[in-house]
Amino acid sequence: MTPFELVEPASLGEAIALLDPEDAGVRPIAGGTALMLMMKAGVFRPTRLVSLRKLARLNARIAATSDGALTIGAMTPLALVERSPEVARIVPVIPRAMRRLSNIRVRNVATIGGNLAHGDPHMDLPPLLIALNAEVKVVGANGAQAAERMIAVEALFTGYFETVLAKNELIAELRIPPQGRSRAAYLKVTTGSAEDWPALGVAVALESEGSAVKSARVVVSAATEKATRLKGVERLLAGATVDEKMFARAGDAAAEEAECMTDVRGSAAYKRELTRVYVGRALRQALNSDGATR
Amino acid sequence: MTRTISFTLNGEQVAAEIKPHHNLVEVLQREFNLMGARESCGQGMCGCCTVLVNGAAVSGCLYLAAFVDGAEVRTVESLADARTQALSPVQEAFIEAGAFQCGYCTPGFLLMATQLLEAYPDPDEEQIRHYLSGNLCRCAAYPEIIAAVKLAARRRKANSVG
Numbered sequence: 066m067t068p069f070e071l072v073e074p075a076s077l078g079e080a081i082a083l084l085d086p087e088d089a090g091v092r093p094i095a096g097g098t099a100l101m102l103m104m105k106a107g108v109f110r111p112t113r114l115v116s117l118r119k120l121a122r123l124n125a126r127i128a129a130t131s132d133g134a135l136t137i138g139a140m141t142p143l144a145l146v147e148r149s150p151e152v153a154r155i156v157p158v159i160p161r162a163m164r165r166l167s168n169i170r171v172r173n174v175a176t177i178g179g180n181l182a183h184g185d186p187h188m189d190l191p192p193l194l195i196a197l198n199a200e201v202k203v204v205g206a207n208g209a210q211a212a213e214r215m216i217a218v219e220a221l222f223t224g225y226f227e228t229v230l231a232k233n234e235l236i237a238e239l240r241i242p243p244q245g246r247s248r249a250a251y252l253k254v255t256t257g258s259a260e261d262w263p264a265l266g267v268a269v270a271l272e273s274e275g276s277a278v279k280s281a282r283v284v285v286s287a288a289t290e291k292a293t294r295l296k297g298v299e300r301l302l303a304g305a306t307v308d309e310k311m312f313a314r315a316g317d318a319a320a321e322e323a324e325c326m327t328d329v330r331g332s333a334a335y336k337r338e339l340t341r342v343y344v345g346r347a348l349r350q351a352l353n354s355d356g357a358t359r
Numbered sequence: 360m361t362r363t364i365s366f367t368l369n370g371e372q373v374a375a376e377i378k379p380h381h382n383l384v385e386v387l388q389r390e391f392n393l394m395g396a397r398e399s400c401g402q403g404m405c406g407c408c409t410v411l412v413n414g415a416a417v418s419g420c421l422y423l424a425a426f427v428d429g430a431e432v433r434t435v436e437s438l439a440d441a442r443t444q445a446l447s448p449v450q451e452a453f454i455e456a457g458a459f460q461c462g463y464c465t466p467g468f469l470l471m472a473t474q475l476l477e478a479y480p481d482p483d484e485e486q487i488r489h490y491l492s493g494n495l496c497r498c499a500a501y502p503e504i505i506a507a508v509k510l511a512a513r514r515r516k517a518n519s520v521g
Contacts, residue, residue, distance in 0.1 A: 070360055071379035071425050094423075101382070101421040102402060114379070118426065144415070168493020169471070171403050173415040174422065260404055260493070 066104045073116040077123075077235075081206045083115045084233035093117050093235055095140055095179035098171050122204065123178060123237050127151055133243035139178025139201075139236045143190075144169065146177055156197060156241060158249040162189050165253065168260065178236040181221060184228040184291070187262040192286035193251045194218045195294060196268035199241045205234035213237070222291040247272045250351035252343050253287070256330050263287040264330035265339045267347045271302065278302045283315070283344060288325040288336035297322045298344065307352055312345035319344035364428040368393075369437035375424075383419035383427060384408045387434060395435035395466040399495075406467035406494030410434055416474050435466035438473065448518070449473050449511045456507035460498035468494050472508050481512055 071094075074080040085091040090112035094100055103109035117123050117140060125141040129151040137146060146152055147163040166172060166189045180190050181201060195218050204213045218239075221228050230236070249270035253263040265288040271281035281302040286292035298318045305311045320341035325333040365374045368391060375390040387393040387410070396419045399407035403418035410419040411433040412426075438447040449472050452458070459465045468491065475482060475490040482490070487508050496504065 066380040066382075068360065068378060068380050071423070073425075097423055097426070098403060098418075098421050101423070104380075105401060116426075142415075164489065168404070168406070169474075169490065170406065170409060170416045170418045170493060171421075174417050 067107075067110045069111045070113040071116060072113065073119050075119045077120055077204060078211060080115055080117065080120055080235065081204070081211070081233050083113070084235075085113075086231055086233045088112070088232070091115065091232070093182070095176040095182075096142065096174040097179075098167075098175045099179065099183045099185065117178075117235065120235075123235065125176075129155060130243075133245075135239075135241040137177050137239045137241075139176060139238055141177050143172040143175050143177060143180065147172060156244060156249070158193065158197075158251055159190075162193055162251040165259075166190070177239050181218065181239070182228060182230060182236050184222055184224075184226045186222070186225060186289065186291050187266075187287045189251065189253060189263075189266060191218060191222065192266050192268040192284040192292040193249070194239070194241070195284045195292055196249055196251075196270040196282045197241055197244065198270070198282065199239055201239050202237045203230065203234050204237045205231055215240075219294060225290045227291075244270075245272070248351045250347045252347045252350065254339050254343060262330065265336055265343060266292075267340070267343045269344070269347045269351050271348070271351055273307055273352060276307050278305050278307060278311075281348075283319065283348075285319065285323045285340060285344075287330075288333075288340060289323055290326060293323070295319050295322045295344075302348075312348050315348055316341040316343075316345035362425065364425060366427045366429060367431045369433055370441070377424045379423065379425050381424045383410055383412075383417070383422040383424045383432075386424040387419065387432075393434050393436055397463070397466070399463065404493065404495065405464065406471060407464050409467035409470045409494075411470060411474070416471060433470075435469055438469060447473065448514045449476065449507075452507040452511035452514060453504075456503045456510055457500070458503040458507035459496070459500050464494060464496045464498075468496065468504055472504075472511065475508065476512055476515060480515060482508065484509075 094114040095117050123139040126138040127149045128136045133155050147160045153160050199218045200215050247270050251268045253266045255261045256264040266286040268284040272279040281299050283295045283298045301318050320337045323340045325336035327333045384396050384398050396408045396410050398420045399405045403421040408419040413430050479486050
């Protein structure tokens with residue numbers, strides 16, 4: 066890796082002042098697992114990294130409210146989220162998805178904030194958090210004033226490794242709203258080895274009443290340039306009767322709607338077929354789970 | 360841009376002069392002559408560079424050395440008894456089960472297996488496979504490695520009862 070300056074500010078104001086909205090060579094670093102890969106490959110050669118480890122505002126914490134909302138500090142390592150009893154109770158789909166997210170060592174170090182801020186469309190949590198209707202609290206500067214805003218995870222990604230975050234903005238925390246009677250599933254397909262980046266990720270969350278779907282959120286990732294909701298599929302599902310025909314129709318509609326891209330993990334045509342099959346499977350898995358969000 | 364970091368290394372208070380872009384494996388090898396953690400895939404996937412930082416396993420090749428300032432670091436070299444040099448139950452079990460061929464990946468497997476038994480003292484095969492799924496053995500000694508973990512678990516149990 067090429068040399069760089071590493072600064073470890075202790076206050077948020079200091080951290081934001083050390084970031085530079087105009088300089089792509091200056092970036093925040095949290096756990097660093099993803100950035101280290103980019104730096105080792107030489108695709109990212111920073112001049113300065115601003116460590117977020119000493120910022121109390123972002124620190125590792127998981128809190129649940131009595132109505133079932135979760136707040137997770139941006140610097141919380143994925144392994145803590147994976148092992149949290151509150152997370153397991155409120156959104157068990159998250160620890161289930163974590164089992165196939167990289168490996169234990171990476172989950173011990175990678176953080177929930179970094180996972181989202183990186184904007185990598187191959188990651189597992191962004192599509193799932195979009196399906197769960199999560200949002201992030203973002204802190205930054207507005208002139209000399211500290212400023213914060215809430216952004217839906219759905220609106221966070223603008224393209225391949227691109228987000229709406231300014232270069233001097235930081236994700237402070239993740240909020241997952243109460244899931245009520247909604248049920249969720251996340252499936253991914255790796256076409257190389259099991260630990261490879263996926264060719265496709267599918268996240269669904271839906272509510273059903275009797276034999277009808279009330280509402281659904283369907284998200285695809287990895288095959289597309291960013292994690293993307295399939296709103297046409299969601300409209301098709303609202304009010305539909307739960308049966309095998311519905312799974313097949315939703316799969317067909319998803320293959321039509323998803324803008325799949327060709328890369329080393331498969332052609333666009335192949336990923337469309339994967340989407341067709343896996344959207345149906347994800348819906349079936351969500352509906353077969355026992356009431357709580359899975 | 361050199362800086363001094365201080366940390367506990369295998370139970371001993373140490374300090375090292377490092378640069379911000381040095382990773383943990385480089386510093387352990389260069390400054391402390393500890394060769395157990397070694398870089399292989401360089402991408403956090405193979406586990407040859409496993410190091411424990413504050414009790415959690417990390418990929419040393421993806422971990423900035425600067426981040427261990429003030430931390431407690433353990434490497435495979437700490438598994439054997441410091442005074443008697445007696446091997447740990449996991450190390451003994453790996454030898455008995457023949458759980459390696461070239462041995463390059465063994466330090467990482469030993470540390471991860473030790474962590475695994477801390478978390479799950481009586482693991483079933485699925486737990487062992489899942490926990491060790493982030494470690495690669497290019498000689499494919501996987502059946503023997505799984506047997507070694509089961510053997511170590513039985514030994515630990517017998518020792519704690521006895």
